[in-house]
Amino acid sequence: MPTRRQALKTLAVATLATSAFAKFTPAIAADAPAATAPTGPYKLPPLPYAYDALEPSIDAETMHLHHDKHHAAYVKKLNEALAKEPSFTPPANVDDLVAHLDQVPESIRTAVRNQGGGHANHSLFWLTLQPNERQSATSYSPSLLKAIGDDLGGLDKLKATMTEEGGKVFGSGWVWLVLDGGKHLTVMTTANQDSPLTEGHYPLFGIDVWEHAYYLKYHNVRADYLAAIWNVINWDFVSQRYAAAMKA
């Protein structure tokens, strides 16, 4: 019987490497134009929709700053950190990098944890959101809905739990819906840009609760942002990601 750690590693690597994942994320294909001129191995993926697509839940100015400045900075600083250790060859997928921080040279490990985590977390974040007008077409897969019911008490309870846990994050961080090593759904939070992958959990989606994610529109009222973001969660994508992870 594989150990929990082996199982998690297999889950993470297999899921992220599947063609199924690539199929659902055409906007970040390898040949997609980068929004910045990278100096290292990682690139800023373009937003998979217009900057104003998430209005009014998330405003266009926030999306510009969040993607073009904050996410871009994580990518730039990640590449700069990796350039200091040229003997270390990072994996092609940043998720594999943050899933195995122990393999990163110690001299750059903290930088990779922060900047690599920022790149991984935001790359997933954009994909798990979708324009308001698509919400009416959203379909939760029966298997994901069943798991949410079995493991977390149902969709309303999931939203309430994530909203509450996200509200309690002190300072900067994320609240996540993850698959744990036993392939059960769990809500967890991480500080700063730490990734659930580093702890062996597979993120289905996360809500960024850094102030930069909401301050322009919602000011200091994180609760209003946490209430509004449910209008733009891409449940089709989350369902597909769940199905791919359960198959892996």
Ligand code: MN
């Ligand atoms: Mn952010």
